[in-house]
Amino acid sequence: MAPSLLFNPAKLPPSEALQLAQQAPVVLQGSSSPSETVDQWATFENLLLACLRTGDDEAAAKCMDQLEARFGPDNERVMALRGLLSEAQAENNGELEAVLKQYDAILEGNSTNLVGHDRLRQLFPDRRFANPPCLRLQPITKRRIALLRSMGRVSDAATALVQLLDFSPTDAEAWSELSDLYFTQGLYSQAIYALEEVLLLSPNAWNIHARLGEVQYMAATTSGSGGGSQQKYLAEALKRFARSIELCDDYLRGYYGLKLVTTRLLKEQAKQAKQTDDGEFTLPDPKTIERLDELATAKLSEIVRHSTLKDRGWRGYDEREVAAARELLSQNGIER
Amino acid sequence: MTWISNTITVFGGLLLAHACYSAQEHAALQSFRAAATSTLTSSTPVASSLPVDIAIETIVATLVIVLGLVLGTRPLRPIQWRVWAGKIEREGEEGFLGNNGEVEKDYMGNPFTYLESRPSFVDIRRQRKEFAEWIKNGGGDAGKK
Amino acid sequence: MAQVPVQTIHRDPQLFYWILFPITIVMILTGVLRHYASVLMQSAPKKLDQKAIREQRSLLHGINLRGNFHALSKKSFATRRDALVTAFESGAYLKDPERAGQGQPNPLSDPSSMEGMMGMMKNQMAMIIPNTLIMSWINAFFSGYVIMKLPFPLTIKFKSMLQAGVMTKDMDPRWMSSISWYFLCIFGLQSVFNFLLGSDNAASQMAQQMGGMGAAPQMFGPGVDPDKQFKAEAENLAVIEHYSVLDDVEERLLEGITA
Numbered sequence: 001m002a003p004s005l006l007f008n009p010a011k012l013p014p015s016e017a018l019q020l021a022q023q024a025p026v027v028l029q030g031s032s033s034p035s036e037t038v039d040q041w042a043t044f045e046n047l048l049l050a051c052l053r054t055g056d057d058e059a060a061a062k063c064m065d066q067l068e069a070r071f072g073p074d075n076e077r078v079m080a081l082r083g084l085l086s087e088a089q090a091e092n093n094g095e096l097e098a099v100l101k102q103y104d105a106i107l108e109g110n111s112t113n114l115v116g117h118d119r120l121r122q123l124f125p126d127r128r129f130a131n132p133p134c135l136r137l138q139p140i141t142k143r144r145i146a147l148l149r150s151m152g153r154v155s156d157a158a159t160a161l162v163q164l165l166d167f168s169p170t171d172a173e174a175w176s177e178l179s180d181l182y183f184t185q186g187l188y189s190q191a192i193y194a195l196e197e198v199l200l201l202s203p204n205a206w207n208i209h210a211r212l213g214e215v216q217y218m219a220a221t222t223s224g225s226g227g228g229s230q231q232k233y234l235a236e237a238l239k240r241f242a243r244s245i246e247l248c249d250d251y252l253r254g255y256y257g258l259k260l261v262t263t264r265l266l267k268e269q270a271k272q273a274k275q276t277d278d279g280e281f282t283l284p285d286p287k288t289i290e291r292l293d294e295l296a297t298a299k300l301s302e303i304v305r306h307s308t309l310k311d312r313g314w315r316g317y318d319e320r321e322v323a324a325a326r327e328l329l330s331q332n333g334i335e336r
Numbered sequence: 337m338t339w340i341s342n343t344i345t346v347f348g349g350l351l352l353a354h355a356c357y358s359a360q361e362h363a364a365l366q367s368f369r370a371a372a373t374s375t376l377t378s379s380t381p382v383a384s385s386l387p388v389d390i391a392i393e394t395i396v397a398t399l400v401i402v403l404g405l406v407l408g409t410r411p412l413r414p415i416q417w418r419v420w421a422g423k424i425e426r427e428g429e430e431g432f433l434g435n436n437g438e439v440e441k442d443y444m445g446n447p448f449t450y451l452e453s454r455p456s457f458v459d460i461r462r463q464r465k466e467f468a469e470w471i472k473n474g475g476g477d478a479g480k481k
Numbered sequence: 482m483a484q485v486p487v488q489t490i491h492r493d494p495q496l497f498y499w500i501l502f503p504i505t506i507v508m509i510l511t512g513v514l515r516h517y518a519s520v521l522m523q524s525a526p527k528k529l530d531q532k533a534i535r536e537q538r539s540l541l542h543g544i545n546l547r548g549n550f551h552a553l554s555k556k557s558f559a560t561r562r563d564a565l566v567t568a569f570e571s572g573a574y575l576k577d578p579e580r581a582g583q584g585q586p587n588p589l590s591d592p593s594s595m596e597g598m599m600g601m602m603k604n605q606m607a608m609i610i611p612n613t614l615i616m617s618w619i620n621a622f623f624s625g626y627v628i629m630k631l632p633f634p635l636t637i638k639f640k641s642m643l644q645a646g647v648m649t650k651d652m653d654p655r656w657m658s659s660i661s662w663y664f665l666c667i668f669g670l671q672s673v674f675n676f677l678l679g680s681d682n683a684a685s686q687m688a689q690q691m692g693g694m695g696a697a698p699q700m701f702g703p704g705v706d707p708d709k710q711f712k713a714e715a716e717n718l719a720v721i722e723h724y725s726v727l728d729d730v731e732e733r734l735l736e737g738i739t740a
Contacts, residue, residue: 014470049455053463080456088460142456150459167535169542176451196557198451200545203552203726205448206421236554239727242734249422281554284731291735316428 020050024059028066041070048081052088060085079106080139087147096151103144142174149181157181172201176208179215188219206247206254213240213257235283237261242292252321255299259328262293297332300325338408345404351397358390421446490656496628500659504619508666509673511611516678519607532576536707539574543714551726558725562718569715572708616663623659631655 027047048063064085071078083099090096141164148157161178165171179194195212202208213236220233238261244254266289283289304326306314414420423431424446432443543565550558568574627647635643635654643654643661657665 014467017467049458049460052460053467055464055467084458084460088464090461139456146457146459149457150461167531168538170538170545172451173454173456177454177457180454193557196553199552200549202448202451203549204417205451207446207448208451211452236727239730242730243727246730246734246737247418247421248425249418250426251422252425281725281727288731288735292731295735313427313431315430316424316426 017050017053020047021054021056021059023047024051024056024063028059028062041067045081048085052085057089060088076139080143083140083143083147087143087150093151096147100144100147100151103140103147106140107144142177145177154181154185169197170201172198175201183215183218186222188215188222191215192219204247206244206251209240209244209247210251210253210257213237213244213254213261216240217257217261231283232281234261234265235281238265238283238289238292239281250299250303252300252303252317252325255296255303256321256325256328258292259296259300259332262289262296263332265289266293297329300329304329341404341408343404344407345401348397348400348402348404351393351400355390355393355397358393359386362386362390490627490630492627492629500623500628501662504623504659504662505666507615507618508663508670509677511615512670512674513677515607515611516674519604522603522607536574536576539568540707540710540714543569543711543718547714547717547721550721551724554725554727555723558723562721566715566718569711569718572711574711575708612667616660619659619663626658627652627656628659628662629657631657 024047027043044063044067048060048067051057051060051063064081067081068078073079073082083103086099086102087096090099141160145157145160145164148154148160158178158181161174161181165174165178168174175194175197179191179198182188182191182194192212192215195208195215198208199205199212216233216237220230220237238258241254241257241261245251245258248254265283266286284292303314303317304322307317307322308326414423429443429445546558546561546565550562553561625647627644631643633655637654640652640654642664643657644652647656647658
């Protein structure tokens with residue numbers, strides 16, 4: 001199925017991004033319709049992103065001009081996109097520094113840079129812009145952080161991000177970015193903290209529960225075999241994965257994580273340290289773990305079987321995830 | 337399935353139209369008869385009610401139409417969070433097709449993916465690099481298929 | 482009481498074309514004009530300064546923690562709560578910490594709230610001026626005679642409204658004069674504007690203003706003392722008895738799936 005231009009293309013695989021970018025001539029041609037809709041401008045923005053990604057700078061520049069003509073060059077969101085454009089076209093570090101300076105200059109001018117979104121919402125009182133609430137509130141601050149990170153100045157990026165979160169602690173996207181930043185640095189407890197903040201803002205996000213479980217699992221793997229903390233991490237990871245499955249039936253990622261954790265727990269059952277009750281989660285008894293393990297195995301093999309056969313109603317899974325699940329199953333010597 | 341529901345609806349409509357027509361004919365006949373008798377006897381005519389079969393036909397026609405319309409609606413959306421979320425994960429866009437075979441307009445996928453893709457923090461340079469790699473490895477051919 | 486005979490008045494059909502239509506069209510056009518004028522006059526949303534944003538968001542942060550604490554483990558909840566409660570009570574997130582505890586400032590002396598009032602004034606003026614103009618125009622040109630008959634009966638109370646400017650005592654209230662048509666247009670064109678300008682237009686603000694004045698209490702508006710809000714929130718946080726959705730989640734899962 002062709003991907004839609006109405007959604008942000010950041011997470012699409014390259015082939016679909018290419019498909020999107022190939023729509024550019026059609027969309028740019030048909031842009032002269034007099035009545036404007038929110039969808040139209042969302043389309044332009046996403047087309048711009050897809051074109052940039054596929055290296056079609058010409059079409060991207062055209063999209064940019066359209067957006068700029070409509071919203072004016074001093075709209076914050078347009079400024080951020082403009083910055084993105086020059087980031088993408090920068091060829092060496094010097095040019096990137098120049099873009100960074102530009103961001104700094106803009107931010108110097110008005111230190112919050114918050115209104116762009118609100119203005120847009122005023123012009124288009126539409127559901128998609130009103131919800132999720134914190135979508136791109138501070139476009140340029142965020143661009144600056146992303147650029148810093150992209151240039152390898154991770155600690156600067158982290159400092160800037162923490163500053164941003166200090167005066168806007170309700171921005172789930174920024175918390176999530178911070179968590180990712182710490183995660184790549186190997187600072188697992190900080191990453192976990194940030195992810196917990198994301199969960200405070202959207203407690204039903206099943207993918208974030210699973211993500212938190214993954215980070216906990218990673219933390220348990222690297223924290224050495226020193227019983228206490230490792231077990232604590234594993235216990236919470238187990239619970240997080242279970243919660244993500246509870247929020248979302250047949251969640252492949254949740255079952256995958258659950259399987260990983262239970263396999264490991266069953267293997268290490270012998271050397272479990274005594275559990276202390278200090279407000280942390282405790283591991284369930286071995287019997288429950290075993291049952292969970294069976295459940296995860298059964299579900300995983302069901303999902304793998306169905307989506308390999310491309311059964312109707314089972315085609316939504318990512319092929320790479322299914323392949324990973326299959327591998328995990330075959331590692332454990334279970335193939336049905 | 338749509339043709340069944342359409343046929344039932346049309347049939348119900350015909351039945352209803354027939355009932356209306358019968359009622360109208362009945363009324364016309366009554367008034368004609370009343371006029372005829374009043375000239376003869378000049379007594380007030382008894383206002384006769386609608387025959388039972390017309391009333392039954394009307395009710396049955398309504399029920400049949402309702403049945404046809406209900407059969408023709410698309411399957412209801414899940415209202416439990418986990419079922420709904422599971423549908424998104426398991427079926428993807430295919431689970432949210434409208435009657436015309438296109439993905440419904442308000443389908444957004446997992447509304448929380450933006451927390452992991454983080455569009456405001458996109459690293460465009462890395463994406464470009466990855467895309468170039470992908471093209472170099474012959475990904476472009478796969479994309480054209 | 483004797484049966485009132487049906488009143489018939491022979492009117493010039495031209496009245497219809499030269500009065501009803503012009504008034505309606507003028508009303509629609511002014512509505513559209515008002516919409517665009519108010520869009521143009523709208524002052525750009527005020528830029529909040531960084532500290533004010535911080536104040537609001539921190540409070541929201543606390544409220545979020547209170548609402549969604551069940552997503553956390555007991556320990557991580559406790560650390561967050563302790564940090565937030567101390568910060569809230571010491572006023573660390575306040576816009577201007579010196580002013581904490583001085584009570585609420587006078588909303589009239591605050592320049593930022595004055596701006597909001599100016600906006601309201603502007604809206605009011607945009608409503609009043611064209612309405613006055615049109616009304617005097619109608620009064621000057623079309624007053625003093627009946628132009629149409631409503632298709633539904635009305636009680637005698639409507640007489641003063643519908644027959645404004647026509648001094649005939651015994652006339653059925655169904656007959657209406659031009660000024661009454663104008664009033665009907667004001668209230669009745671709502672859906673026309675919705676159709677023409679979208680549901681969120683300025684022309685239909687009239688009815689909204691008449692509907693509910695100040696429905697929701699303002700959370701961050703002028704006149705609310707943020708320090709008190711923070712203190713109250715700190716108290717709310719302190720009394721939370723923690724539980725977590727993660728308690729026994731695996732049992733729930735096993736039961737739910739196998740059942």
